Amino acid sequence: xxxxxxxxRYLIKTRGQQVxxxxxxxxxxxxxxxxxxxxGQGLQFLFEYFSETQRNKGNFPGRxxxxxxxxxxxxxxxxxxxxxxxxLYLCASSFTWGSYEQYFxxxxxxxxx
Amino acid sequence: GESVGLHLPTLSxxxxxxxxxxxxxxxxxxxxxxxxxxxxxxxxxxxxxxxxNMDKRQGQRVTVLLNKTVKHLSLQIAATQPGDSAVYFCAExxxxxxxxxxxxxxILRVKS
Numbered sequence: 001x002x003x004x005x006x007x008x009r010y011l012i013k014t015r016g017q018q019v020x021x022x023x024x025x026x027x028x029x030x031x032x033x034x035x036x037x038x039x040g041q042g043l044q045f046l047f048e049y050f051s052e053t054q055r056n057k058g059n060f061p062g063r064x065x066x067x068x069x070x071x072x073x074x075x076x077x078x079x080x081x082x083x084x085x086x087x088l089y090l091c092a093s094s095f096t097w098g099s100y101e102q103y104f105x106x107x108x109x110x111x112x113x
Numbered sequence: 114g115e116s117v118g119l120h121l122p123t124l125s126x127x128x129x130x131x132x133x134x135x136x137x138x139x140x141x142x143x144x145x146x147x148x149x150x151x152x153x154x155x156x157x158x159x160x161x162x163x164x165x166n167m168d169k170r171q172g173q174r175v176t177v178l179l180n181k182t183v184k185h186l187s188l189q190i191a192a193t194q195p196g197d198s199a200v201y202f203c204a205e206x207x208x209x210x211x212x213x214x215x216x217x218x219x220i221l222r223v224k225s
Contacts, residue, residue: 004156033213042121043157043202043215056212090156100145100206102213104156 002027004093004105012111018079021108025072025093031055032074033102034066037088046089049074050097078110086112121200123220132190134219136203139184143205147213148177148188152199160188160201190221198223 005024013019025032033056034046045058049068066076072093078085088109092102126132138146144165149157163170163177163186170177176189186203200220204213 035213035215042217043204043213045212045214048212058212092156100147100162100213101159103159104149106154106156 004091004103006091006105006108008108009106010109012113013081015081015083015112017081018077019081019110020075020077021089021110023074023091023105025074026103029093029095030072031094031097031099032068032072033092033094034074034076035090035092037090037107043090046076048097055097081112083112086110121217121220123222125222125224126193128193128195128223128225130193132193132197132221134188134201134221136186136216137184138186138203138205138216140205140207140214141184142207145206146177146179146186147204149202149204150199151202157202193223195223195225197221
Protein backbone atom coordinates (compact mmCIF):
# COMPACT_ATOMS: atom_id res chain seq x y z
CA UNK A 1 0.00 0.00 0.00
CA UNK A 2 1.43 3.38 -0.98
CA UNK A 3 2.25 5.80 1.80
CA UNK A 4 1.33 9.43 2.18
CA UNK A 5 2.53 11.49 -0.76
CA UNK A 6 3.17 15.19 -0.78
CA UNK A 7 3.85 17.47 -3.71
CA UNK A 8 5.93 19.33 -4.44
CA ARG A 9 8.84 18.14 -2.29
CA TYR A 10 10.69 21.43 -2.53
CA LEU A 11 9.47 24.93 -3.24
CA ILE A 12 11.05 28.39 -3.31
CA LYS A 13 8.78 31.41 -3.15
CA THR A 14 9.19 35.13 -2.72
CA ARG A 15 7.81 37.08 0.20
CA GLY A 16 4.26 38.24 -0.52
CA GLN A 17 3.43 35.39 -2.87
CA GLN A 18 1.02 32.59 -2.10
CA VAL A 19 1.59 28.85 -2.23
CA UNK A 20 -0.50 25.68 -2.42
CA UNK A 21 0.76 22.35 -1.14
CA UNK A 22 -0.85 19.01 -1.86
CA UNK A 23 -1.23 15.82 0.14
CA UNK A 24 -2.60 12.43 -0.87
CA UNK A 25 -3.36 10.20 2.14
CA UNK A 26 -2.92 6.47 2.35
CA UNK A 27 -5.64 4.70 0.41
CA UNK A 28 -8.67 4.25 2.65
CA UNK A 29 -7.63 6.94 5.10
CA UNK A 30 -10.12 9.77 5.41
CA UNK A 31 -8.46 12.09 7.90
CA UNK A 32 -5.63 14.44 6.96
CA UNK A 33 -3.69 16.66 9.35
CA UNK A 34 -1.11 19.29 8.52
CA UNK A 35 1.90 20.30 10.61
CA UNK A 36 4.60 22.91 10.29
CA UNK A 37 8.14 21.98 11.33
CA UNK A 38 10.80 24.62 11.98
CA UNK A 39 14.06 24.49 13.94
CA GLY A 40 12.82 27.16 16.31
CA GLN A 41 9.24 26.05 16.98
CA GLY A 42 9.47 22.33 16.27
CA LEU A 43 6.41 20.49 15.02
CA GLN A 44 3.22 22.49 15.30
CA PHE A 45 -0.30 21.44 14.39
CA LEU A 46 -1.96 23.50 11.67
CA PHE A 47 -5.35 21.87 11.01
CA GLU A 48 -7.12 18.59 10.47
CA TYR A 49 -9.71 17.58 7.90
CA PHE A 50 -12.14 14.72 7.85
CA SER A 51 -14.93 14.19 5.34
CA GLU A 52 -14.10 17.50 3.66
CA THR A 53 -14.66 19.39 6.94
CA GLN A 54 -12.10 21.08 9.13
CA ARG A 55 -12.36 19.36 12.52
CA ASN A 56 -9.56 21.01 14.42
CA LYS A 57 -7.32 24.04 14.03
CA GLY A 58 -4.03 25.12 15.54
CA ASN A 59 -2.85 28.59 16.48
CA PHE A 60 -1.86 29.93 13.10
CA PRO A 61 -2.98 33.15 11.38
CA GLY A 62 -5.73 33.18 8.80
CA ARG A 63 -3.13 33.28 6.01
CA UNK A 64 -2.93 29.52 6.50
CA UNK A 65 -5.90 27.67 5.10
CA UNK A 66 -6.73 24.25 3.81
CA UNK A 67 -9.35 22.08 2.27
CA UNK A 68 -10.11 18.46 1.62
CA UNK A 69 -11.66 16.92 -1.44
CA UNK A 70 -14.14 14.09 -1.74
CA UNK A 71 -11.32 11.64 -2.48
CA UNK A 72 -9.68 12.65 0.84
CA UNK A 73 -6.82 14.45 -0.86
CA UNK A 74 -6.00 17.70 0.86
CA UNK A 75 -4.40 20.99 0.01
CA UNK A 76 -3.09 23.73 2.20
CA UNK A 77 -2.60 27.30 1.12
CA UNK A 78 -0.47 30.04 2.57
CA UNK A 79 -1.14 33.56 1.33
CA UNK A 80 1.07 36.64 1.59
CA UNK A 81 4.14 34.60 2.43
CA UNK A 82 6.52 35.82 5.10
CA UNK A 83 10.14 34.84 5.65
CA UNK A 84 9.08 33.06 8.82
CA UNK A 85 6.88 30.71 6.83
CA UNK A 86 9.98 28.90 5.63
CA UNK A 87 9.54 25.42 7.02
CA LEU A 88 8.93 21.77 6.35
CA TYR A 89 5.19 21.23 5.94
CA LEU A 90 4.12 17.74 6.88
CA CYS A 91 0.90 15.99 6.10
CA ALA A 92 -0.32 13.04 8.15
CA SER A 93 -3.17 10.69 7.39
CA SER A 94 -5.20 8.42 9.60
CA PHE A 95 -8.09 6.08 9.02
CA THR A 96 -10.66 8.24 10.70
CA TRP A 97 -11.05 11.36 12.79
CA GLY A 98 -10.01 10.82 16.37
CA SER A 99 -7.48 8.16 15.43
CA TYR A 100 -4.18 8.77 17.17
CA GLU A 101 -2.12 6.65 14.84
CA GLN A 102 -1.05 9.06 12.15
CA TYR A 103 1.19 8.30 9.19
CA PHE A 104 3.32 11.14 7.93
CA UNK A 105 4.42 12.00 4.43
CA UNK A 106 7.96 13.15 3.60
CA UNK A 107 6.95 16.80 3.71
CA UNK A 108 7.26 19.81 1.45
CA UNK A 109 10.27 22.02 2.12
CA UNK A 110 9.16 25.63 1.57
CA UNK A 111 11.77 28.37 1.40
CA UNK A 112 10.59 31.99 1.34
CA UNK A 113 13.13 34.55 0.11
CA GLY B 114 -0.03 27.41 25.42
CA GLU B 115 0.46 23.79 26.26
CA SER B 116 3.75 22.21 25.34
CA VAL B 117 5.48 18.88 25.34
CA GLY B 118 9.21 18.71 25.99
CA LEU B 119 11.58 21.60 26.44
CA HIS B 120 14.85 21.31 24.51
CA LEU B 121 16.53 19.44 21.70
CA PRO B 122 19.26 17.51 23.49
CA THR B 123 21.60 15.04 21.88
CA LEU B 124 22.14 11.53 23.17
CA SER B 125 25.21 9.64 21.97
CA UNK B 126 25.34 5.91 22.63
CA UNK B 127 27.59 3.06 21.63
CA UNK B 128 26.16 0.48 19.27
CA UNK B 129 24.71 -2.37 21.31
CA UNK B 130 24.02 -0.27 24.40
CA UNK B 131 20.55 0.63 25.61
CA UNK B 132 19.20 4.14 25.01
CA UNK B 133 16.78 6.10 27.15
CA UNK B 134 15.13 9.19 25.71
CA UNK B 135 13.10 11.38 28.04
CA UNK B 136 10.22 13.77 27.55
CA UNK B 137 8.27 16.04 29.87
CA UNK B 138 4.69 17.01 29.13
CA UNK B 139 2.52 19.69 30.64
CA UNK B 140 -1.11 18.81 29.87
CA UNK B 141 -2.48 16.59 32.58
CA UNK B 142 -5.62 16.06 30.48
CA UNK B 143 -3.68 14.29 27.75
CA UNK B 144 -5.00 10.83 27.13
CA UNK B 145 -2.62 9.39 24.63
CA UNK B 146 1.14 9.57 24.15
CA UNK B 147 3.14 8.60 21.10
CA UNK B 148 6.80 8.33 20.19
CA UNK B 149 7.92 9.18 16.67
CA UNK B 150 11.25 8.71 14.92
CA UNK B 151 12.31 11.14 12.21
CA UNK B 152 15.22 10.36 9.94
CA UNK B 153 16.86 12.99 7.82
CA UNK B 154 14.71 13.94 4.84
CA UNK B 155 11.72 11.95 6.01
CA UNK B 156 8.54 12.56 7.92
CA UNK B 157 8.06 11.29 11.47
CA UNK B 158 7.50 7.55 11.74
CA UNK B 159 5.23 6.07 14.41
CA UNK B 160 7.16 3.91 16.90
CA UNK B 161 4.95 3.12 19.87
CA UNK B 162 2.07 4.60 21.82
CA UNK B 163 0.65 4.39 25.32
CA UNK B 164 -2.68 5.35 26.86
CA UNK B 165 -2.86 7.38 30.02
CA ASN B 166 -4.31 4.44 31.95
CA MET B 167 -1.09 2.48 31.47
CA ASP B 168 2.40 3.01 32.85
CA LYS B 169 4.38 0.71 30.59
CA ARG B 170 4.12 -0.72 27.12
CA GLN B 171 6.60 -2.85 25.24
CA GLY B 172 7.23 -3.26 21.54
CA GLN B 173 9.98 -4.78 19.52
CA ARG B 174 13.22 -3.53 21.15
CA VAL B 175 11.36 -0.50 22.50
CA THR B 176 9.60 0.20 25.78
CA VAL B 177 7.65 3.30 26.71
CA LEU B 178 7.21 4.31 30.34
CA LEU B 179 4.66 6.85 31.53
CA ASN B 180 4.80 8.54 34.91
CA LYS B 181 1.69 10.69 35.25
CA THR B 182 2.65 11.87 38.73
CA VAL B 183 5.58 13.86 37.39
CA LYS B 184 4.28 14.12 33.80
CA HIS B 185 7.21 12.26 32.35
CA LEU B 186 7.50 9.93 29.40
CA SER B 187 10.49 7.87 28.36
CA LEU B 188 11.45 5.68 25.44
CA GLN B 189 13.87 2.87 26.00
CA ILE B 190 15.61 1.29 23.00
CA ALA B 191 17.37 -2.00 23.63
CA ALA B 192 20.59 -2.96 21.82
CA THR B 193 20.75 0.32 19.93
CA GLN B 194 21.76 0.00 16.29
CA PRO B 195 23.18 2.52 13.80
CA GLY B 196 19.81 2.54 12.04
CA ASP B 197 18.28 3.97 15.22
CA SER B 198 20.12 7.25 14.66
CA ALA B 199 17.43 9.88 14.19
CA VAL B 200 15.48 12.59 15.98
CA TYR B 201 12.92 11.21 18.40
CA PHE B 202 9.78 13.13 19.30
CA CYS B 203 7.21 12.50 21.95
CA ALA B 204 3.69 13.70 21.26
CA GLU B 205 0.50 13.91 23.25
CA UNK B 206 -3.11 14.36 22.44
CA UNK B 207 -6.38 14.67 24.24
CA UNK B 208 -9.25 12.40 23.44
CA UNK B 209 -11.16 14.82 21.26
CA UNK B 210 -9.29 14.52 18.02
CA UNK B 211 -6.14 14.11 16.04
CA UNK B 212 -4.35 17.24 17.21
CA UNK B 213 -0.91 16.13 18.31
CA UNK B 214 1.28 18.34 20.48
CA UNK B 215 4.92 17.49 19.89
CA UNK B 216 7.96 17.86 22.06
CA UNK B 217 11.07 19.57 20.77
CA UNK B 218 12.80 16.27 20.05
CA UNK B 219 15.99 14.46 21.00
CA ILE B 220 18.78 13.63 18.60
CA LEU B 221 20.05 10.07 19.02
CA ARG B 222 23.51 9.35 17.62
CA VAL B 223 24.74 5.77 17.59
CA LYS B 224 28.49 5.26 17.49
CA SER B 225 29.81 2.11 15.84
